[in-house]
Amino acid sequence: MESLKRRDFIKSSSALVGAAAITSSSVGQVFAAGSDVIKVALIGCGGRGTGATFDAFNSGQNIQLVAMADAFQDNLDNTYKTLKEKFGDKVNVPDSRKYVGFDGYKAAIKDADVVILTTPPGFRPMHFEEAVKAGKHVFMEKPVAVDIPGIRRVLAAAKEAKAKKLNVVVGLQRRFQTNYREAIKRIQDGAIGDVVSGQVYWNSGGVWVRPRKPNQTEMEYQMRNWYYFNWLCGDHIVEQHVHNIDIANWIKGKYPVSIQGTGSRAHRTGKEYGEIYDNFAVELTYDDGTVVYSQCRHFEGISNRVDETFQATKGRVYLSAGNQAVLWDHQGKEIYRHDPKGNPNAYQQEHKELFAAIANGEYKFDNAEYGAYSTLTGIIGRIACYTGKVIKWNDAMQSNIDLMPAQYSWDAMPKIVPGADGLYPVAKPGIDVDKFI
Numbered sequence: 001m002e003s004l005k006r007r008d009f010i011k012s013s014s015a016l017v018g019a020a021a022i023t024s025s026s027v028g029q030v031f032a033a034g035s036d037v038i039k040v041a042l043i044g045c046g047g048r049g050t051g052a053t054f055d056a057f058n059s060g061q062n063i064q065l066v067a068m069a070d071a072f073q074d075n076l077d078n079t080y081k082t083l084k085e086k087f088g089d090k091v092n093v094p095d096s097r098k099y100v101g102f103d104g105y106k107a108a109i110k111d112a113d114v115v116i117l118t119t120p121p122g123f124r125p126m127h128f129e130e131a132v133k134a135g136k137h138v139f140m141e142k143p144v145a146v147d148i149p150g151i152r153r154v155l156a157a158a159k160e161a162k163a164k165k166l167n168v169v170v171g172l173q174r175r176f177q178t179n180y181r182e183a184i185k186r187i188q189d190g191a192i193g194d195v196v197s198g199q200v201y202w203n204s205g206g207v208w209v210r211p212r213k214p215n216q217t218e219m220e221y222q223m224r225n226w227y228y229f230n231w232l233c234g235d236h237i238v239e240q241h242v243h244n245i246d247i248a249n250w251i252k253g254k255y256p257v258s259i260q261g262t263g264s265r266a267h268r269t270g271k272e273y274g275e276i277y278d279n280f281a282v283e284l285t286y287d288d289g290t291v292v293y294s295q296c297r298h299f300e301g302i303s304n305r306v307d308e309t310f311q312a313t314k315g316r317v318y319l320s321a322g323n324q325a326v327l328w329d330h331q332g333k334e335i336y337r338h339d340p341k342g343n344p345n346a347y348q349q350e351h352k353e354l355f356a357a358i359a360n361g362e363y364k365f366d367n368a369e370y371g372a373y374s375t376l377t378g379i380i381g382r383i384a385c386y387t388g389k390v391i392k393w394n395d396a397m398q399s400n401i402d403l404m405p406a407q408y409s410w411d412a413m414p415k416i417v418p419g420a421d422g423l424y425p426v427a428k429p430g431i432d433v434d435k436f437i
Helices: 006-013 047-057 073-090 104-110 121-133 148-164 178-188 218-224 242-252 346-359 368-387
Strands: 038-043 063-070 098-100 114-117 137-140 168-170 195-204 258-264 279-285 291-298 305-312 315-320 324-329 334-337
Touching (some): 038 104, 038 346, 047 063, 047 073, 063 073, 073 098, 098 104, 104 121, 121 137, 137 346, 137 368, 168 368, 178 242, 178 315, 178 324, 178 334, 242 291, 242 368, 258 368, 279 368
Parallel strands (some): 038 063, 137 168, 195 291
Antiparallel strands (some): 195 305, 258 279, 279 291, 305 315, 324 334
16 A cells, blocks of 8 residues: 555544544435434444444434344344333334344345444445445444455445445544544644654453353354454454554554564463454554554453553653543653543544534545554454464455355354364464465
């Protein structure tokens, strides 16, 4: 990818203080705030989908949920019940617009003006592609893909979305968080000079496990435990750590030219953890020689850390999702500290700004491209650790390694299945190279 100048990139990617903004213009159907209803379809009825729909309803616009889709009937039923009890008539989803199964998203998308995409990430490229094809505005959760063919699909759909002037917001909510916006604006204006190194972290105790049930097919088991399978999740360097990686790219105003690192399954080694690693340590090298160190792990009972820090020619900065942002000069004098009082919730803010743009008939948000490239950064980091190789950005973009199943049905088999001992194959650096690049 052609290198981008740091400050030009940051100015374009942080216009409207962090969300990718495009010059306002008429966007398809114009929604008059407070009068015309904005019809929403929810694709993916898990916890994140429920939360995103809450945020849409609380955006201040006239929202109506008109369609829902999920692979699982129980997920759809539980989310419908929760939303209906909270929002009443704003949830207008009769049984005829409740779609269950792998293909239900296609029908649900047709019913809406805006589509919320919150399924496991592996499905994101095909769902985003369909929404753009149908001419719908989109909110889609991060990450936006799990493999490089998926990234190419998202980038192609993003280009089409631009041509159709469809607003697209990606759930990298730090881009909508006041402390990040204010700090990065100051960095953009030269407050601490040029960033020359950094460290980004997502260290936590890990997430849920759902035990295998009798008579469950392998497809259903993996879908229920989607976090532990790369075709659905991408590994936690992609699924969670993408937030911190995105900050590194935003701060630098460009994307790495090469990535190398190491990782393993040190503690979470049981069959219930599928095929993913429990730790990664990665170096992101940019074209100006800057190296950002990236670390993420799922270890229980140790200290957690989720934040970012960067060093520059005239100072340094510390950032965290807990509304912290501090800039110091090169002598250690504090030059800016963000006041967290009264800051809006970033999850809410991204929906507030998206639905305001749609209600006003404006084209403002084009997050899909940076969402795809930051997701790609995580994917290349995973490949580098799984193979033990230095992976160059441009070489990775040519990859045709497709993680998705050949077909989607409950009796179909994913590409990764357990052995006779119930354990799933795990990447061995230096040995399984051909499987990943």
